[in-house]
Amino acid sequence: MASDSPPPSAAVTARTKRSVTLADVAEVAGVSASTASRALNGRGELSDATRAAVLEAAEALRFQPSELARSLRTRTSYTVGFVVPDVASPFYASALKGAQQVLEQAGYRVMLMDSEQEVAGEVAALGTLLKHQVDGLLVSTTGLPERTFDEVVGRSGTPCVFFDGILGDAGAGSVSLENEAGIAELVDHLVEHGHERIALLAGSQTETSGVERLTSFRATMRRHRLRVRDGYERPSPWSLDSGRLESRTLLALTPPPTAVVAASVELALGCMSACRERGVRIPDDLALGSFDDSYFGELLDPPLTSIAYDPEEVGRAAARLLVDAMRDAGSDRRELLVPVHLVRRRSCGCAPGATAA
Amino acid sequence: MASDSPPPSAAVTARTKRSVTLADVAEVAGVSASTASRALNGRGELSDATRAAVLEAAEALRFQPSELARSLRTRTSYTVGFVVPDVASPFYASALKGAQQVLEQAGYRVMLMDSEQEVAGEVAALGTLLKHQVDGLLVSTTGLPERTFDEVVGRSGTPCVFFDGILGDAGAGSVSLENEAGIAELVDHLVEHGHERIALLAGSQTETSGVERLTSFRATMRRHRLRVRDGYERPSPWSLDSGRLESRTLLALTPPPTAVVAASVELALGCMSACRERGVRIPDDLALGSFDDSYFGELLDPPLTSIAYDPEEVGRAAARLLVDAMRDAGSDRRELLVPVHLVRRRSCGCAPGATAA
DNA sequence: TTGTAAGCGTTATCAC
DNA sequence: GTGATAACGCTTACAA
Numbered sequence: 001m002a003s004d005s006p007p008p009s010a011a012v013t014a015r016t017k018r019s020v021t022l023a024d025v026a027e028v029a030g031v032s033a034s035t036a037s038r039a040l041n042g043r044g045e046l047s048d049a050t051r052a053a054v055l056e057a058a059e060a061l062r063f064q065p066s067e068l069a070r071s072l073r074t075r076t077s078y079t080v081g082f083v084v085p086d087v088a089s090p091f092y093a094s095a096l097k098g099a100q101q102v103l104e105q106a107g108y109r110v111m112l113m114d115s116e117q118e119v120a121g122e123v124a125a126l127g128t129l130l131k132h133q134v135d136g137l138l139v140s141t142t143g144l145p146e147r148t149f150d151e152v153v154g155r156s157g158t159p160c161v162f163f164d165g166i167l168g169d170a171g172a173g174s175v176s177l178e179n180e181a182g183i184a185e186l187v188d189h190l191v192e193h194g195h196e197r198i199a200l201l202a203g204s205q206t207e208t209s210g211v212e213r214l215t216s217f218r219a220t221m222r223r224h225r226l227r228v229r230d231g232y233e234r235p236s237p238w239s240l241d242s243g244r245l246e247s248r249t250l251l252a253l254t255p256p257p258t259a260v261v262a263a264s265v266e267l268a269l270g271c272m273s274a275c276r277e278r279g280v281r282i283p284d285d286l287a288l289g290s291f292d293d294s295y296f297g298e299l300l301d302p303p304l305t306s307i308a309y310d311p312e313e314v315g316r317a318a319a320r321l322l323v324d325a326m327r328d329a330g331s332d333r334r335e336l337l338v339p340v341h342l343v344r345r346r347s348c349g350c351a352p353g354a355t356a357a
Numbered sequence: 358m359a360s361d362s363p364p365p366s367a368a369v370t371a372r373t374k375r376s377v378t379l380a381d382v383a384e385v386a387g388v389s390a391s392t393a394s395r396a397l398n399g400r401g402e403l404s405d406a407t408r409a410a411v412l413e414a415a416e417a418l419r420f421q422p423s424e425l426a427r428s429l430r431t432r433t434s435y436t437v438g439f440v441v442p443d444v445a446s447p448f449y450a451s452a453l454k455g456a457q458q459v460l461e462q463a464g465y466r467v468m469l470m471d472s473e474q475e476v477a478g479e480v481a482a483l484g485t486l487l488k489h490q491v492d493g494l495l496v497s498t499t500g501l502p503e504r505t506f507d508e509v510v511g512r513s514g515t516p517c518v519f520f521d522g523i524l525g526d527a528g529a530g531s532v533s534l535e536n537e538a539g540i541a542e543l544v545d546h547l548v549e550h551g552h553e554r555i556a557l558l559a560g561s562q563t564e565t566s567g568v569e570r571l572t573s574f575r576a577t578m579r580r581h582r583l584r585v586r587d588g589y590e591r592p593s594p595w596s597l598d599s600g601r602l603e604s605r606t607l608l609a610l611t612p613p614p615t616a617v618v619a620a621s622v623e624l625a626l627g628c629m630s631a632c633r634e635r636g637v638r639i640p641d642d643l644a645l646g647s648f649d650d651s652y653f654g655e656l657l658d659p660p661l662t663s664i665a666y667d668p669e670e671v672g673r674a675a676a677r678l679l680v681d682a683m684r685d686a687g688s689d690r691r692e693l694l695v696p697v698h699l700v701r702r703r704s705c706g707c708a709p710g711a712t713a714a
Numbered sequence: 715t716t717g718t719a720a721g722c723g724t725t726a727t728c729a730c
Numbered sequence: 731g732t733g734a735t736a737a738c739g740c741t742t743a744c745a746a
Contacts, residue, residue, distance in 0.1 A: 019513070021739055032717045037741060044742095046715060067489045068434065069739035072425045072722045079468075087457065088669065093450035100444065100471050109485065111436075112469045114457050132424045132466065156376070240652060272656050294653075295597060299629050301658030312445065378723055389733045394725060403731060426723035429738045718745075723738105730733080 020061045029057035079109045080322060081129030083139040085117040091311050095163060098315030099138055106323045117142050126152050136322045140165035143206035159325035163318040166208040172325035175318040175336045179212035182307040182340040186289040187220040189342060190259045193349045195287060199232040199250050199257035201243055201267040213263040213291060232257060243270020251278055265292035268304060283349040293343055303345035314338050377418045386414035436466045438486030440496040442474040448668050452520060455672030456495055463680045474499050483509050493683045495675050497522035500563035516682035520675040523565040529682035532675040532693045536569035539664040539697040543646040544577040546699060547616045550706045552644060556589040556607050556614035558600055558624040570620040570648060589614060600627020608635055622649035625661060640706040650700055660702035671695050
């Protein structure tokens, strides 16, 4: 046998499965449970002596208060639920990180649920979260009907902040990207390059972000007095595969577009892939601009012109709104917009190195 | 003034949104709380009549049992803690998704913590999770010392499965990628292309994945009777920026390497970026191969040869191990390896279209 | 300043 | 079969 195995801890002898409770601390400190509680939480007035005794006992026993019991008693779990269509997607993962940061700081824990892009999944997720008595909800919805939302979480009174996938004016607030502005910038820029036959890979129309981007596309084209030709608007899921599929269709149109705006980076990559298959050169044969910038945008072939923003800020902003709402139920509803900006690279037709306006 | 303005929240609104409790259900059904509990949980024998009555009452009242109370009483929270260095990283986000899937299926919820790549963060996260009485832990560590781990979670007896960032033989099991095999394949392939001066962007050496990749690099070079020149091994953080930095150094060496193996895709992108700055052509002047495949690997300039695998499977496998451990504390420790394979593209020097062995 | 007692909403162990 | 009753571990009036 190992000669120097760790000494069977003399202090904590019994490998007590049962964790040490407040009562244990109280007993060791020679006070009542309530006093111990007060000492630990800094509530009420106690003599310095007893406070010290309790703290010492707690330390010695390595006391960890049960958040479960505490939550049950105080009716606050310091936990918030986070619901997204797909955690593995870079955007949601980043938003999650941002949210988690500010929530952590504010003393909240996050319980995560993935709706798998289905309304049923969302409903289930919200139900579960509510049963766990979360103090608040951060959700990006994939087309949850408003009355369903009201039915499921509305009556619970749990504050809910939406982000990216918004639900009308429901909940305690919302955070979106500047979808309109972003698409407008993209279209404007392609028009500057002289394009008139511009198409849109529109993304999912069950999500507000997709809807807003499509709407803005139409409005901006109209503003330029450009007509959107038949089949030039391609709604689809947000995936690279759909982007490729829709782009093939676009390229087969007569006349084909001379420029494409992709409502997301996945869609843009799909378009690039389709062009490669068909031998269509970007930007010479087809100009391309995309919503969502990525850290590899510069290294693509060609480098991708896109709308950049800070995805973590979306999560942070939403979390801040939620924390406010949880602390003060009366705080009024706020709608925030996270700013975006155009990053010019080669795919739109800009010359290499052209990054200034 | 608005006639139905929200009631002025008196500091903390007293109008308790008290949810319906088991007692309420019992009362409506005309039975005792214990009977109601049994009916709802399908435990014990009851008459069909009462069971129906309880179910109906619960339905009518839209009763949602408090998981908090249930957990407190049963000493099981059906919650597992998930700790990673960086949720926003594609790999961890995917692993999270995979884990979440199987945990959800098994009836568990996941509470998420981001250690921000710091040991202190990890310790804090584990502590918090334990206070919340999680039933299990899924963690990817950034160099947590084993004795710290034992101190923090060891004595709690909470089962813990490590993945990607492993901790010796601690915990109830572990899941890693085939790091050795992956790097070996990469080196073998570059050697096939005739390279001898091969360098490694080694990644972080505080994580087991980084360490294993470096070790395998050395072993494989030795197997080929190739020597690793001074300065050809570049440990660094896992970021694109570090990749660029280290690659600049590599390119400035005399003689410079003719091929680079990157231990992660971020590192590879950094290398591509550095090459672009310097006018070094890939693969003509420098061949490049990378651990981690990405969905955009094909669209890079040039397309990136890399080691592919299913990141979600890492999470799924780890979750399965954990579920087993939570159900059966006696189950013995298992170490799993998730398979990887080489995807040949242009960056290593393979001809366009060459994907077969 | 400190202790007693009453819960928070469940489930488990008894009796009946 | 079903119902009291006692926990689970904590907080908080209310007493003392």
